Amino acid sequence: MIDLIYLAVLLPLIGFLVNGIFGSRIKNEKVIGLIGSGAIGLAFLVVAGAFLQTLSLPVDQRTNYVELFTWIKAGGLHINAAYQVDQLSLVMGLIVTGVGFIIHVYSIGYMHGDKSVWRFFAYLNLFIFAMMNLILADNFVLMFLGWEGVGLCSYLLIGFWYDKPFEKSTTSAAGMKAFVVNRIGDVGFLLGMFLIYLTFNSLNFTDVFARASSFDVPGSVFTLITLFLFIGATGKSAQIPLFVWLPDAMAGPTPVSALIHAATMVTAGVYMIARTSLLYAMAPTTMMIVAVIGVFTAFFAATIGLVQNDIKKVLAYSTISQLGYMFLAMGVGAFSAGIFHLMTHAFFKALLFLGAGSVIHSMHAQQDIRYFGGLKKYMPVTYGTFLVAAFAISGIPPFSGFFSKDEILWYSYTNVGFFFWLLGAITAVLTAFYIFRIHFLTFNGTPRFDEKRTHPHESPKVMTIPLIILAVLSAVGGFIGIPEIFSGENGNVFSTWLAPVFKAAELKLSYFGSYSHFEELLFMSISVVGAIAGILTARYIYLSKPEIAESTARKYGRVYKILLNKYYIDEVYESTVVKPIINGSKSFLWKMFDVKLIDGFVNGLAGSVSNASKYLRKLQTGVVQLYALVMIVGILLALFWVILSL
Amino acid sequence: MQIPIEYYLILSAALFITGVIGVLIRRNAIMVFMCIELMLNSANLTLVTFSSYLGNSIGQLFVFFVMAVAAAEASVGLAIIIALFRNKLTVNIDEINIFKW
Structure with a gap:
């Protein structure tokens, strides 16, 4: 199956072409949905097959290359359209096609009755095509092709309902904002690529990494290359200072927010840093910058998320915040922890978005949590699955988010310092608070909408079954990454699997220091207790004493206003x-x-x-x-x- | 005794110059036309001269081509002149200058 990996790229492209060219003539929504999700489902099977085959190989043969054709040949520049199938790209491929497939199925229900369902599925398939290129590429140029492709699809899908007003303007304006901000980052990526070619005379990952260790290159060049690449990552993954587009990207249909702006595309920056981890390991300055930007983004986005009233806005800031954690992990050299969080985040954040979509769907496009309330009795499945995701993101054991977040926090303490752990832990408390704020305001308490005019109802099976699958994944997904303190030597299946990819980089970094198990358990308990405290506070404020929220907001009017207006960054x-x-x-x-x-x-x-x-x-x-x-x-x-x- | 080649060439040049001068100064289109024929024939004479001088028959072959082309050209040219005359009642090329700025 490894040799057939190109099918995982080709099938979404075929799906895109079929739906894109003939979609308007296929009047049957079900056929369109079947083509769209079928292509991704098959791609998932291909990736899964490749994964199983790789799993059966010995550890040192798990990196394979599938060359398709010579793409660019000019002078010394030789670029193949070739795919690299290794532990990292397989994990990413499984996430993208797996979660992507679930969201495609969900979209059949969510987009039911829309006037151009075919266009929606065509764009989604094109997105998966581009994303798979980004992930599987064995050189920077092919990766950049995917990088730009996902940006294009993001733009197309944010403005999918192009005639719908959004905030002060239209959804197309929001799409444009995303596109332009991403372009700023892409310039950084391009400059990084140029500098890599100038320094190493190749754009192939294997060659570049081999030469990075053997060539005598001054450290400042590594710092510059990685900084340029990091600018690209901040654009794509919505980090300070280029995060402003992601909240506006919520103008798109909710499945898009789940797939592109939560689970997959926005994590491309994290993936890129993981892929080039060796270059980053040689530039300690950049590593520090990445860690600082990551932890501050996590914290700032979480504070904004505390007061937003649009359910999707809260989730958007939550995504930025969680991406901050991933960058923190990259910056402190905990690469596999970052990818682990990327995976669990893909599960629970996709679930949160799809749950929010389910609510929005049944509330007739109402997104303001002030007009929800008491939906638990109307939508039990959505309620239950949303609760699982909320526990996961809050980091309550044994839900998946606990394992991944805690691993990042622990490494940020051991590898860099207490301050990073502290800010990360505070963010975890804030996360628990804001996620349960929207949870309680949406599902518990008394309805704040007109029950005579609005009749909320549970979503159809085609939407609830994806929710249930994601809920299961969010609940148990963490067990493949149980920390070694509980599971023993090499007991962390996930990081053992990824270890060969990051071995070279981790050798370069070589953090020393011994920490007792007591310390690790202490820090773990503190963050769990903090998360529980956050949940209980949210419960106390928004269920028992709703007036506290208002009086606090009035008491700290200035702070509240700054947060509500997102620090006036826009x-x-x-x-x-x-x-x-x-x-x-x-x-x-x-x-x-x-x-x-x-x-x-x-x-x-x-x-x-x-x-x-x-x-x-x-x-x-x-x-x-x-x-x-x-x-x-x-x-x-x-x-x-x-x-x-x- | 053989006539030296210079004689032929001088005669040919004289014919050619006569043709050129005729083309430049005559007003009557038919006369201009005949002067062009004169130039062609002077060239023919040169070709024949060199052909016989070098003992190579290709030059004479060329002459036939030139004569054939000249005949075709004469028929087209005369037809144009007749058409012109029918329109303008003159063959004075000074008066036929409608293709100007």
């Missing part, structure tokens, strides 16, 4: 970056440079030709004999010239 960017660029473009680039210089040059050239021909055309007298005379004089001159030069 406004700051608007006035410091967007406005100057627009004004500069308008007054200088358009009215000066384009109109005066470019147009002036082109029009001037045409005008001077026209002026010159006004005089030159007089030469054309219409007298044939004059032409003959000129010709003969010319011939004579030429003859003389020839004779004289003899």
